[in-house]
Amino acid sequence: MNISYSIFETDFKVRPDDIDMFQHVHNSKYFDYVLAARYDQMERFYGMPMEEFMSRGFGWVVRTAYVDYKRALNMGDEFTVRTGIESFGDKGCRVQFEIINKKTRKVCSDGWFDYVLIDINTGRGMKVSPEMIEKYTI
Amino acid sequence: MNISYSIFETDFKVRPDDIDMFQHVHNSKYFDYVLAARYDQMERFYGMPMEEFMSRGFGWVVRTAYVDYKRALNMGDEFTVRTGIESFGDKGCRVQFEIINKKTRKVCSDGWFDYVLIDINTGRGMKVSPEMIEKYTI
Amino acid sequence: MNISYSIFETDFKVRPDDIDMFQHVHNSKYFDYVLAARYDQMERFYGMPMEEFMSRGFGWVVRTAYVDYKRALNMGDEFTVRTGIESFGDKGCRVQFEIINKKTRKVCSDGWFDYVLIDINTGRGMKVSPEMIEKYTI
Amino acid sequence: MNISYSIFETDFKVRPDDIDMFQHVHNSKYFDYVLAARYDQMERFYGMPMEEFMSRGFGWVVRTAYVDYKRALNMGDEFTVRTGIESFGDKGCRVQFEIINKKTRKVCSDGWFDYVLIDINTGRGMKVSPEMIEKYTI
Numbered sequence: 001m002n003i004s005y006s007i008f009e010t011d012f013k014v015r016p017d018d019i020d021m022f023q024h025v026h027n028s029k030y031f032d033y034v035l036a037a038r039y040d041q042m043e044r045f046y047g048m049p050m051e052e053f054m055s056r057g058f059g060w061v062v063r064t065a066y067v068d069y070k071r072a073l074n075m076g077d078e079f080t081v082r083t084g085i086e087s088f089g090d091k092g093c094r095v096q097f098e099i100i101n102k103k104t105r106k107v108c109s110d111g112w113f114d115y116v117l118i119d120i121n122t123g124r125g126m127k128v129s130p131e132m133i134e135k136y137t138i
Numbered sequence: 139m140n141i142s143y144s145i146f147e148t149d150f151k152v153r154p155d156d157i158d159m160f161q162h163v164h165n166s167k168y169f170d171y172v173l174a175a176r177y178d179q180m181e182r183f184y185g186m187p188m189e190e191f192m193s194r195g196f197g198w199v200v201r202t203a204y205v206d207y208k209r210a211l212n213m214g215d216e217f218t219v220r221t222g223i224e225s226f227g228d229k230g231c232r233v234q235f236e237i238i239n240k241k242t243r244k245v246c247s248d249g250w251f252d253y254v255l256i257d258i259n260t261g262r263g264m265k266v267s268p269e270m271i272e273k274y275t276i
Numbered sequence: 277m278n279i280s281y282s283i284f285e286t287d288f289k290v291r292p293d294d295i296d297m298f299q300h301v302h303n304s305k306y307f308d309y310v311l312a313a314r315y316d317q318m319e320r321f322y323g324m325p326m327e328e329f330m331s332r333g334f335g336w337v338v339r340t341a342y343v344d345y346k347r348a349l350n351m352g353d354e355f356t357v358r359t360g361i362e363s364f365g366d367k368g369c370r371v372q373f374e375i376i377n378k379k380t381r382k383v384c385s386d387g388w389f390d391y392v393l394i395d396i397n398t399g400r401g402m403k404v405s406p407e408m409i410e411k412y413t414i
Numbered sequence: 415m416n417i418s419y420s421i422f423e424t425d426f427k428v429r430p431d432d433i434d435m436f437q438h439v440h441n442s443k444y445f446d447y448v449l450a451a452r453y454d455q456m457e458r459f460y461g462m463p464m465e466e467f468m469s470r471g472f473g474w475v476v477r478t479a480y481v482d483y484k485r486a487l488n489m490g491d492e493f494t495v496r497t498g499i500e501s502f503g504d505k506g507c508r509v510q511f512e513i514i515n516k517k518t519r520k521v522c523s524d525g526w527f528d529y530v531l532i533d534i535n536t537g538r539g540m541k542v543s544p545e546m547i548e549k550y551t552i
Contacts, residue, residue: 016315016326017308017442019435021192021489022258026431027173027200028166032293035165039292043352050292051351054159061210062165067203072261075327075435076319120160123210154453154464155302155446159295159351166293170431177430181490188430189489213297213465214457297468298534303449303476304442311441330435337486338441343479348537396436399486 006138007084008045010037011102014077024072030109031065034097037081048135053117058126060115063092067111071101078102088133091125092116144276145222146183148175149240152215162210168247169203172235175219186273191255196264198253201230205249209239216240226271229263230254282414283360284321286313287378290353300348306385307341310373313357324411329393334402336391339368343387347377354378364409367401368392420552421498422459424451425516428491438486444523445479448511451495462549467531472540474529477506481525485515492516502547505539506530 012033020026038060043049053059073079079101086094098110117126150171158164176198181187191197211217217239224232236248255264288309296302314336319325329335349355355377362370374386393402426447434440452474457463467473487493493515500508512524531540 015308015312017305017311017434017440021430021433021435021437022197022199022256022261023435024261027203028169028431029293031166031169032291035293036291039352049352059160061160061207062205063207065165065203065205065207069199069201069203072199076315076325118160123160123162153446153450155296155304155443155449157297158293159297159299161297164293167431170429173431174429177490187490214453214463298473298475298532298537300537303479304445307442307445335436337436337483339483341441341479341481341483345475345477345479348475394436399436399438 005085005136006045007082008037008041009080009082010040011078011080012036014073014075014079016075018073019075022072024074025077027067027069030067030069030099031062033079033081033099034083034095034113037083037097038095041083046135046138048132054120057120059118059120060092061118062113063116064114065111066113067109069109071104071106071108073099073101073108079108085136086112088128088136090127092128093136143223143274144183145220146175146179147218147220148178149216149218150174152211152213152217154213157213160210162212163215165205165207168205168207168237169200171217171219171237172221172233172251175221175235176233179221184273184276186270192258195258197256197258198230199256200251201254202252203249204251205247207247209242209244209246211237211239211246217246223274224250226266226274228265230266231274281361281412282321283358284313284317285356285358286316287354287356288312290349290351290355292351295351298348300350301353303343303345306343306345306375307338309355309357309375310359310371310389313359313373314371317359322411322414324408330396333396335394335396336368337394338389339392340390341387342389343385345385347380347382347384349375349377349384355384361412362388364404364412366403368404369412419499419550420459421496422451422455423494423496424454425492425494426450428487428489428493430489433489436486438488439491441481441483444481444483444513445476447493447495447513448497448509448527451497451511452509455497460549460552462546468534471534473532473534474506475532476527477530478528479525480527481523483523485518485520485522487513487515487522493522499550500526502542502550504541506542507550 018029083097086096096112156167221235234250294305359373372388432443497511500510510526
């Protein structure tokens, strides 16, 4: 069976503190943009915001990341972060992303993140429950 | 011909502002740790610090990144960043890294970054000069 | 003569990477929120965006800052940054600010920043030109 | 009675991710440098590291901050953060600081922070216990 997952979009604007010595968005900030998009999308589309995970003692953390930088984002740029689940395992999921400059419509960066579910108090990985998978399979 | 490149080490300590809501070092900070190690090592070992590149109008920027998070770094942890060039192309190089917790001696994170040389003013990629390659082939 | 300056508003949302180990917005991020609001307001209301200052070789940097933290901002909070010039000197200006939680309508933080105009290349302070003062006296 | 508190020093080096679009250390990072120095000094000199406060359910947060920027720190600069308690109240303390460029021996920034003790779980202010005051009155 082939499951296909939805792709969601969140819009952001570059903040001045994101800019580094080369006058463009600092590399590590793209990580944070994808993170911010996921949080927004968990809340708006999946109906299970990170705050709910955290209040239950769970957290999602990145296990592996692959980021391809194609074009720099600059001061004042507005951009869209498109993310979607690519696949689901019993301990986590792979989320693919694409960051698109709203003015040029070009892809600035794309890649994927493997997230695992952890128990916040122990820091250990946990099994993703069928309830969670169901909520995320949209 | 098989060129082998040296591996260098730089020690750091986690700063409180590196810690995120999960009480461990925020994912994107590992990027910054590798960056800081490279700058330090460019200066101390390669004899061509980033400031020299920048004063000549050049910069090194990340083109692709792959990061494998194995164990979290926590508040107060001291760690070693080991990096080395894995391969050299005419537009840049692949740098592999390993971040090791000094107390446990375990690898917290490893991976690689593809860096490209850019002209700071235009933002465009540039050819790596033989002089640069020579300085980095140690 | 008593000059009164306008107060402008910009809305933002807390980003997950703004949260620190205490589960609320990290202190130094309030700085960045005010900075982001000023950049936005320079562009939208004063008609002289920071990019224009920078392309002319100028920059605005903080000389002194006073921040009063009243209530923490938390994950997912939306907030308004209200800023306005309080007074103008020949080398810079004092900007007052107020950060308001949109849900509670309460002030989270207020204070002021003294900005000075610098020459980006030398890093030295510069005289604010009458043209700049005029554009900002609205 | 006039109590005089000790002043302690911690050395750091500017990290590349601390640099902003003006090629010097971003304003809000000075906050983080003082914070890092306090954490280090709580551990090394006061014998009561932040981790101990946090494991007891307490945290120190900034209530008011005043920062005077005198000279910018730049890429690669090494600096000393000198801090000391200026006064103690029943809910917190004022900590003065000075950041000194190690090469020039000049003060880059000074100011003070009012810290209050909070209950991490409720976020509310707490009374500083006599035991804590005693440990900090050195």
